Amino acid sequence: MNPLELTLGIMTAVGGFVDISELVFAARAGSTFGFALIWVFAFSTVGIVVFSEMSGRVAAVAKQPVFNLMRHRLGLELGLVTLVASVISNLITCAAEIGGVALMLNYLLGLSYVLMAVAMTIALIVSIWVLPFKWIERAYGLLGLFMIVFAAALFANHAPWTRIAGGLVPQVPRGLTTKEMLSFGYFCVAIVSAVMFPYEVYFYSSGGIEEEWGPKDILTNRLTSILGMGLGSLLAIAILANSAILFGPANVDPAIPGTAALEAAIPFGKWGLILALLGMFFAVAGAAVETCLANAYSIAQFFGWAWGRHKKPWEAPRFTLTWIILFLAALAIVLTGVDVMTLVEFAVLFSILVLPLTYLPLLLLSGDRKFMGRYANGAVTKWLGWFYFWIVCIAAVAALPLYFLTSGGNG
Amino acid sequence: MKPDGAIKLVSELLDLPLIDSNGRYCGIVDDVELKGQAGKPLRLEALLVGPGAYSGRLPRWAMSLLRMTAGDRLTRVPLGQIRTIGAAVELKVPGEKLGLRKTEDRVEGWLPKRGAL
Numbered sequence: 001m002n003p004l005e006l007t008l009g010i011m012t013a014v015g016g017f018v019d020i021s022e023l024v025f026a027a028r029a030g031s032t033f034g035f036a037l038i039w040v041f042a043f044s045t046v047g048i049v050v051f052s053e054m055s056g057r058v059a060a061v062a063k064q065p066v067f068n069l070m071r072h073r074l075g076l077e078l079g080l081v082t083l084v085a086s087v088i089s090n091l092i093t094c095a096a097e098i099g100g101v102a103l104m105l106n107y108l109l110g111l112s113y114v115l116m117a118v119a120m121t122i123a124l125i126v127s128i129w130v131l132p133f134k135w136i137e138r139a140y141g142l143l144g145l146f147m148i149v150f151a152a153a154l155f156a157n158h159a160p161w162t163r164i165a166g167g168l169v170p171q172v173p174r175g176l177t178t179k180e181m182l183s184f185g186y187f188c189v190a191i192v193s194a195v196m197f198p199y200e201v202y203f204y205s206s207g208g209i210e211e212e213w214g215p216k217d218i219l220t221n222r223l224t225s226i227l228g229m230g231l232g233s234l235l236a237i238a239i240l241a242n243s244a245i246l247f248g249p250a251n252v253d254p255a256i257p258g259t260a261a262l263e264a265a266i267p268f269g270k271w272g273l274i275l276a277l278l279g280m281f282f283a284v285a286g287a288a289v290e291t292c293l294a295n296a297y298s299i300a301q302f303f304g305w306a307w308g309r310h311k312k313p314w315e316a317p318r319f320t321l322t323w324i325i326l327f328l329a330a331l332a333i334v335l336t337g338v339d340v341m342t343l344v345e346f347a348v349l350f351s352i353l354v355l356p357l358t359y360l361p362l363l364l365l366s367g368d369r370k371f372m373g374r375y376a377n378g379a380v381t382k383w384l385g386w387f388y389f390w391i392v393c394i395a396a397v398a399a400l401p402l403y404f405l406t407s408g409g410n411g
Numbered sequence: 412m413k414p415d416g417a418i419k420l421v422s423e424l425l426d427l428p429l430i431d432s433n434g435r436y437c438g439i440v441d442d443v444e445l446k447g448q449a450g451k452p453l454r455l456e457a458l459l460v461g462p463g464a465y466s467g468r469l470p471r472w473a474m475s476l477l478r479m480t481a482g483d484r485l486t487r488v489p490l491g492q493i494r495t496i497g498a499a500v501e502l503k504v505p506g507e508k509l510g511l512r513k514t515e516d517r518v519e520g521w522l523p524k525r526g527a528l
Contacts, residue, residue: 062498064428069498071439072426076468079426132528304428304439304460306515312527317518371498 006220013228016141018236019287020100020257021093021194021344023280026236027254027263028409029187030243038167038237040188044195045233047388049225050381051359054366055201056221059208061375066205066362067301073361082357083302089350090199090295091326095333096343097288098124100257103340104281107258108274114335121331124288125324133210133309140286146279149264149272150238156267157245164241179406186402186409189395190345193352195233196392199294201358206297210310218375239263255341257284292330296323345408352399355392363389420455421445428499429460429488429511437506437515441465444487458488458500460511486510 018026029037055066062069071079102117109116128136176184204225213221242263247254254260261280265273293309300307300319307319314320333343363385367377377385421443429438441464447453462477463485469477488509494501506512 064498068428076426076441076465077470080469080473130526130528135528300436301428302439304436306436312524314519314522314524314527317515317522320522321518 006223009220009224010228010231013141013224014145014232014235016137016144016283016286016290017229017232018144018147018239018280018283019093019194019197020096020284020340021190021197021348022236023100023239023257023260023284024254024341024344025187025190025194025348026239027243027247027260029191030240030245031247031252031254032409033173033184033187034244034248035163035167035241036171036173036184037187037191038164038240039170040191041195041233041237041240042168043170044192045229046384047192047391048196048200049229050384050388051196051201051362052204052229053222053225054362054377054381054385055205056208056213056225057218057375058362058366058372059205060213060217060221061215061372062365063209063214065209065297065301066202066358067298068304069365070358070361071302073365074357078357079302082354083298085350085354085357086198086202086298087295089347089354090202090291090298091330092333092343092350093197093199093347094288094291094295094326094330096340096347097284097291098327098330099334099340099343100284101281101288102334103257104277104284107261108277108281117331117334120285120288121327124285124292125327128289128293128309128323129313129320131309133207136289136309137207140282140289144279144283144286146275147235147283149268149275149279150235150242150260153242153264153267153272153276154238157242157263159241159245164237167241182402183406183409185398186406189352189399189402190348190409192392192395193348193355193399195236196355196388197351198354198358199291199351201362202294202298203290206294206301206308210308212310215375257340288330292323292326295326345403349399349403352392352396356389356396359385359389359392424455424458424496424500427496429458429502429506430499431502431504431506431511432494433505435506435512437502437509437511438486440500442468455490457490458493460486460488484514 058069059065070082074082098117098121101120102113105111105116105120106113131139172184239260243254246263246266261273261276264276296319297307299322305318306316308316366372367382369376424440424443427440428436429440431437438460440458441461442459443455444457444459445453446456461484462481463483465477466474486509492503492509494503
């Protein structure tokens with residue numbers, strides 16, 4: 001295990017953890033319910049750590065990515081249903097990320113949102129064409145570390161640490177009306193979905209194959225999942241806590257993604273704002289790349305095409321054409337004029353519906369001793385895996401009713 | 412061989428990825444071709460690859476939709492061309508030799524071959 005590689009891997013995971021949905025729901029959760037939803041972030045982070053570690057381990061041992069194995073395990077029909085559902089979910093998520101990036105550029109440069117969406121899509125396509133996998137992953141992930149300004153802002157905003165720590169304890173705030181209770185439930189489901197997005201597992205396991213992981217990388221996989229995602233989640237919690245301190249008491253609903261940047265602007269002024277917007281820009285742009293590549297990985301793996309960005313783009317032609325088309329399709333969704341926040345909500349809703357289909361085959365495969373040998377799930381991972389699987393099933397059933405009953409968490 | 416041996420082999424083969432002798436993915440085992448007669452053991456003859464092999468595995472409406480979008484190409488991979496069967500099926504020869512890379516090669520012609528690091 002190379003310590004430099006490991007550190008870079010962990011830092012990349014930290015910088016790449018937050019995406020547009022986490023950004024929006026963390027800020028809104030803090031402003032609406034104070035610190036009471038911190039535990040949902042912590043709880044969901046354990047879930048994504050468990051499944052990411054599993055997918056990385058399967059990739060390292062079987063040397064096959066999740067979607068190859070998923071089709072083998074689920075069969076053609078159910079596999080095709082999973083593929084179509086996850087492509088729709090990832091496409092909407094990708095459109096939300098492109099819209100989010102265009103908004104950041106609109107705030108930073110004052111240029112037209114539509115123009116920025118087009119320019120950014122072209123820039124993202126060029127960056128994937130030019131850069132090999134490791135550079136793509138590192139560049140966006142490491143530049144996303146500008147978001148550490150949110151953690152610094154928490155100190156500068158005189159955070160009430162005891163109350164923040166209290167937010168880690170599972171709770172439902174007292175004295176909520178039925179409407180508010182439903183809204184709290186909707187936020188819980190949305191945060192679980194935003195943190196455990198299916199694209200993260202597809203991208204992570206395919207990345208393991210791109211980097212040619214083998215059984216010797218099992219420890220690197222475990223540390224990257226636990227530390228990278230664990231520390232990344234602290235940034236999301238910092239956004240939530242800053243929002244609870246600054247926006248909640250002022251009755252500000254940070255309903256647009258840029259509002260979160262004010263959390264750093266208030267204590268640090270202009271430079272705080274610029275660092276926050278830059279961090280958000282690279283984190284969200286990185287998520288756009290991840291969602292689009294995750295979609296292309298899934299399609300290529302399902303049909304057995306050559307895939308991967310460790311090859312030159314023309315060496316995996318159908319894969320390359322697929323991610324270019326998917327980027328253009330996501331841009332087309334943005335150009336219809338649909339609001340970024342609506343896209344974020346749809347992305348979260350579709351994702352939670354796909355999550356059980358994504359995680360079940362992974363859980364079965366990683367626990368199969370015939371297939372994984374001594375690297376099969378241990379008792380703790382097995383228990384945690386099934387526990388989180390049933391949690392996402394419950395969340396998937398509750399998602400649509402809660403969305404309609406609360407008008408997307410707006411009460 | 413146990414009574415369920417052959418059936419188990421088929422079920423374990425279906426939907427496995429194919430990797431050619433150059434280490435490139437070149438399809439999925441979409442169906443298998445068996446040879447034999449009633450009352451006698453069946454023998455695996457070839458793997459079938461491509462959307463044409465989906466008929467019988469998908470509902471009719473899905474199959475017509477697929478035929479419209481992906482065609483009904485079908486490539487036969489004789490058993491003798493298989494090196495190993497594990498988490499993937501490894502072939503003894505490059506995919507081109509079996510006609511498994513026709514679409515990849517056609518799409519490759521559409522892409523510019525420069526600018527990537």
